[in-house]
Structures are given as C-alpha cells and as structure tokens.
Amino acid sequence: MQLRHRKCIPPLVFASTFALLLLFFTTYYHFHGIPFLSSRHVPVVDDSFHFVEHQLRPIPVSTLPSPPRFAYLVSGSAGNGNMLRRVLLAIYHPLNQYIVHLDRKASPQERLALERFVKGYKVFKEVGNVRMIVKANLITYRGSTMVANTLHAAAILLREGGDWDWFINLSASDYPLVTQDDLLHTFSHIPRDLNFIDHTSKIGWKASQRAKPVIIDSGLYNLRRADVFWIRQKRSVPTAFKLFTGSAWMVLSRPFIEYCVWGWDNLPRKVLMYYTNFLSSPEGYFHTVICNAEAFRNTTVNSDLHFISWDNPPRQHPQLLRLAHMNRMLESNAPFARKFYQNGRLLDKIDAELLSRGREMFTPGGWCAGSRENGADPCSVVGTPTVLKPGPGAQRLQALINFLLSDAIFRPRQCE
Template structure:
C-alpha cells in the first residue's frame, strides 16, 4: 500500500486528471491546496474528492517556493498519513503538475520488490554542489510573500554533512515516522527552518546523517528535464507531445512537469499508455526494458 501526498497550487482540472490516473481504493491519498490559491479552488477540489475513499485534505497553509513552508507541508502530510492508516509501506510526494508513467499495480510491485529501500536524490552538498552552500551559510526568512536573505551568518550543524537533491522522493513509512516524531530530527528542523530551498536538502541531510535505516538509492524515480532559467539556474521543462516516445519508454515511475493549457494531448497519450503491458508489468531480467532499469539502479542485476 502506498501513501500519496499531492501538493496543488494551480490547474485544478489537470490535478483531477492526474489524481484519477493514480487512484486505487487500497492506497491512501492526502491533498494540500496552497492557501494562496484561494478558497474557491480548495472547495472545488474538496467536492471533487468527496466520493473517493481513503482520501483526505490537509489543512491549507501558504506555501512559498524556496521556503521551509514546503518542508512543513511534507512533514504535516507524513504525520497525517501515518494517522490515517497503519498498513502503507511507502510515501510518495507529487505535485499537481506531475503524471504517472506506470500503473499503480506496477508501482506497487516495484516498491514491494525493493521493500526497505529509500529513493531520494542525494549527493554531498559541499563536494558536488558547492555553489549552493550559500543556502545554508546565512539566515533566510519567509516574509512579504518572498524569501528574504537576512545577511546574518550562521554556524553549520556540528558533525553533520549536508546533502542536496530534489524535493521528490519515495521513502519508507519508517523514515516518515522518524522525520516526524523522532527527537533526533528536531535539530535538523530547527536548522533548516531558516535556510533557502530547504525542501531540497532537509530530508536528504536527515536521512544520510541520522536515520538508522537501510539502503538509500540516489534516485527519485522521476523523469525530469532540468533546464537553465535565470537566477533559479534550473527548472523542470514542460513535457509536450513530441516527448511521448521518451516518456512511454522511460523506466521511471512518474514525470514532471506538464501543462494541459499548453499541451493536453500528451496527457491523452500517457493515459492510453497506462493501459498497456509495458506500464503494468515489471520486465523480467534480461528483457530490453529491464536492462534500462538495471542501468538506472531501478532493479537489481540478476545473480
């Protein structure tokens, strides 16, 4: 069983389409709508979700790109999902502009075959991304609907190696419980609360320094094209119809991002793809698609 947290801030009709593509009654689903999106959008999504079982809305709060509010939403979501059901094994976070590349049966089988493995992008920040260390070196605050760099320097966490990756992950129930409730996580929360883009470093740093878990794979199981974008440096490119072949052949479980107002046909093609054998059955070792999975670390090589 999988627990999903979906963060939505625009395009409610596109979210509904994605939700229907990932919904099965046995999973748990929790949806957070950015408070800045307004009460009408929240009410519309709540009404849409009302007929579905094992679905809940997380109380809305304002969310700001680059702020700790994104980490806070994930921690609140993890805690709520832990309360909702005692049987789910994996937590997956999505945005309203993501879309699945595999069926829920495939995803469940894949995660079951790797039970206990944490899937999260993570590299040592100082060694691999030294250009991002300024996110940690000064105090940052969320104010006036933006992130403010205070200019006040701060000390690094003693005895801790910072890690960085992406916001996206598929992690175990045990890690979620550790992040939400273990006292060892408190100082990580306190430190990252005043950093920049904490959602790309908090969970990685906590996992790699404090969580006594099992195997960690440097992979978020997403197909994303990162492209330059001014001061942000990188942003996910919007996939369109011409990307269909690449997406349907991808060994990843999800892709981001999509914009139905720009190109809705790509979603038509992916919905059709979800009905095919390639999206529903794990490849056997030695099959061409299995080779792609092995090369990306998705499945273990045959003995």
C-alpha cells in the same frame, strides 16, 4: 537605525525557527496524540540480501508476495484544482492512501470545488482512502513551509491512513507513466525499507548561496503569501551533520517517515531547525536527515523515480514537457515525470497509450469490476484490490529497479 536593525535580526530568526517547530509539533499531537520519543525498532537492509531477480519469472499465485500500499501527498496552488483532480484519478488505487492539498493561494471557491469532488466521488466515499486538507496551509515557494506541509501530511497519514509502506509526494505538475498495478507489482518484490531519494553531498555553489545565507519564510507567521527574504548576517556550514542536497520528489519508506515525525533521537528536529532558514529546504531536509542517520543511510536508492528534462546548463526550473519528449520518457523507464502543461496533448497521449485511461476516468487495473458498455468507467465498481494486472509499464519499471539495485550502482551511490 542600522544598529537597531541588527538587534532585531536574532529574535526574528529565532521566532521563525520556533514557529516552524511549533507548527509541526502541534500538528502531530493533534492528529496522533502520542509522544514524539519512541523506542520503536527500525529495520535495516541487510547487505547480504539479494534485492531483485534478474528477470521476472512466472511463479505460483500462492507464493506471490502481498502487494504494498502507497501513501500519496498530491499538492498544488492557485489554478491547479482541475489538474489535481486529473492526477488523483490517474494514480488512484483502492489499496493506497491519498491526501490532497491545495494551498491558501488558491481561492476559497477553487478549494471548495476540489473538496466537493474528493468528498462526493462515489468510489472515494466507498473506499474511504482519499482525504483533503481543508484548512489549507500557506506555502512559500523555496521556503521551509513546504517541508512543514509535507510533514503535516505524513503525520495525518500515520495517524489515519492505516498500514502503508511508502510515502510519495507529487505536485499538480507531475503525472504517472505506469499504472498503479505496474507500480504495486514491481514494488512487491523489493524490501520495504528502501528509500528512493536523489541525493549528493557535493553541494558546490549551494554552500555559499544556500547554506551560508539566512532566509526567513514569512509563511511561518503571516496569513498572506509572500516570498522569502534574506537577512544580512551569514552563518558557517554546520559541523554537527553533513549537508546533502537533491530532488524534492521522493519515495520514502514508512520506517523513515516515522523517524522524521517521531524522532526518537534528536537528529530530525535538529536538522529541521537548521533548514527553517535554508533556501529551498525541500531539496535538502530529508536528504540530510537520512544520510546522517546510521539506521537509514544504507537504505537509500539514489533516484527520485522521475523523468525530468533540464536545460544545459540547468535553470531554476526544468523544461515543460512536450510531445517531443515522449520517447525519452519511455526510455528512462521512470514511473513518474514532470513538469507538464496542464491538460496538454502530451497528457492525453500518456492516458491513451500508457494508462489506457479515458477522460475523467480512473486508470484501469485488476480491482476494476464494472462494465465498459456505453463508455462506462469499469473502475466505478470496486472489485478485489489485491488483484493486480501489470502491463508493459511493469517491465519498464522492473528494468529501472534492476539497474538502480545492481552491484555497480546501489551501494557506491549511497550518501556519497
């Protein structure tokens, strides 16, 4: 029996790897309908470019750079439907693109309620920039199906989302600490091929506990949610590329997303096959690809742009944020934070003091052309999307960007 079990292992590993690749390839062909190989030129950051001003100075309107556009993936699981609605309203802006995904662990009723909200909301229908993945994916926590889901959303955004500049992945446990006007204004002044991704090559204990073990994500071939499972054999650390690890939350440039999806050389596919059997692959796949790709390794900014509070020593999950974390969140100057209690008092405080957002309303910005009379949402009427009204959040975020792109931080911390 033991011999028979061992003989079954290689086909099982091969099958899981093939399933992940087949899922990704068929998804992209379905939504894009073009070959993966492409000779498209990828712009690279010039070492001599002066990235940011030391201070924001008023300049004539005619010389202001055009605001960028963000493409968001906002995802959740069972019980997250209402929180996904709240996050979506808090980060909404007509310039951006949004994909909402509620995985298959959620009940059909919860997914249907969220779908009706997305498809029926007046502003969403008018602007047409919010989509929901109706045929939900099965996501296994710590498994490679999380990477497949991210690539799935990115492929849809490349196919249907028009022009956008950065891809941002958030969960129902994330929340903004600045307005979209703050974010768009600040990112207007930086090169659009920068990638904000927390990463390191110092993988430490992860070499023995994640790189060498081989895991199977049952979500690649099962219809029901289950955990990953381990097989007995182990593998050596790869020599064809160097492993990197870091945060699963990131702000990635469109050129890099195109590279991961189209893969005009073989690196993205090769790394994808390796991470099919890697524990917690979202914390390593994009990091390993970007730091092993010559065209992109010099575009990395070593930050996930999140405030996250960890225990000491760190546990598997970060602390749930409370009102006591408010000052530290502001001092971090980060545009996002996680993890939050669903609909907790801290979120209400952020809405009131940082976003000026009413309950069940959008975060206001320069695009809002409606009236506030009788408690109405001024953003129920869409004005000019390119009109930005940055506030104090833009100053905090600019301070963080200045720090991250400083001579002492930016180059020395790239793919180290």
